[in-house]
Amino acid sequence: MSDIVVVHGSRKKDGNTGTLIKNMADCIKSRGFETEVLFLQEYNIRFIGQCGICYQEGKCMASDDSFQLLEKCFGAKAIVFSTPIYYYSPSGQMKTFMDRFFCKHEEAAKRLENKIAAVILAAEFGEDHCQETISMFRRFLEFYKMRFVGYIAVKATRGDVVSNHAALQSARDLGTTIVNQILDSDSVRS
Numbered sequence: 001m002s003d004i005v006v007v008h009g010s011r012k013k014d015g016n017t018g019t020l021i022k023n024m025a026d027c028i029k030s031r032g033f034e035t036e037v038l039f040l041q042e043y044n045i046r047f048i049g050q051c052g053i054c055y056q057e058g059k060c061m062a063s064d065d066s067f068q069l070l071e072k073c074f075g076a077k078a079i080v081f082s083t084p085i086y087y088y089s090p091s092g093q094m095k096t097f098m099d100r101f102f103c104k105h106e107e108a109a110k111r112l113e114n115k116i117a118a119v120i121l122a123a124e125f126g127e128d129h130c131q132e133t134i135s136m137f138r139r140f141l142e143f144y145k146m147r148f149v150g151y152i153a154v155k156a157t158r159g160d161v162v163s164n165h166a167a168l169q170s171a172r173d174l175g176t177t178i179v180n181q182i183l184d185s186d187s188v189r190s
């Protein structure tokens with residue numbers, strides 16, 4: 001199990017969000033922690049069916065990769081949700097995966113409580129276009145009683161984040177915040 005799992009919701013692996021993730025992950029690695037990036041585009045994630053069979057029979061009828069990805073999220077010390085902004089919203093890939101948490105709702109409620117969480121957003125028009133998505137993530141994380149330790153909302157388009165040094169630094173700073181929060185939680189537990 002990796003210490004930190006990043007849910008990567010862009011259609012481009014090495015686009016703006018991908019570059020921000022890489023900078024954050026490099027910083028995390030320099031502090032001795034491991035990051036695993038779940039690039040959603042590479043997985044088969046079906047829309048939620050709301051069939052209710054999971055409640056009756058404890059299993060899901062949609063045979064896709066969602067449960068494997070959820071297990072990685074549940075097992076991590078911290079989860080980072082990273083998505084480009086599409087029409088003031090997270091990408092469809094991200095939202096489709098988030099809906100699937102409902103398929104493991106009871107387990108999610110137990111295993112996500114107090115888990116460290118952060119958010120990375122990239123938008124052509126910057127933070128103003130990220131407000132609704134920040135609120136949505138805040139409510140989602142509150143719903144599962146996770147600890148929202150920070151976000152970055154970066155103005156970027158067509159891969160130009162690579163030359164935005166302040167944005168790359170903010171991604172590394174987010175990595176530092178996450179590592180410090182993990183170390184604090186570990187010291188409270190021991």
Ligand SMILES: Cc1cc2nc3c(=O)[nH]c(=O)nc-3n(C[C@H](O)[C@H](O)[C@H](O)COP(=O)(O)O)c2cc1C
Nearest residue numbers: 010015016017084085086087088123124125129156
């Ligand atoms: C379908 C679509 C909708 C978009 N909607 C917005 C938007 O509402 N506001 C905004 O600032 N940028 C919008 N963008 C631009 C992307 O958020 C931006 O280019 C982002 O940096 C892409 O990140 P990526 O390289 O990680 O995919 C949109 C892009 C696409 C493809």
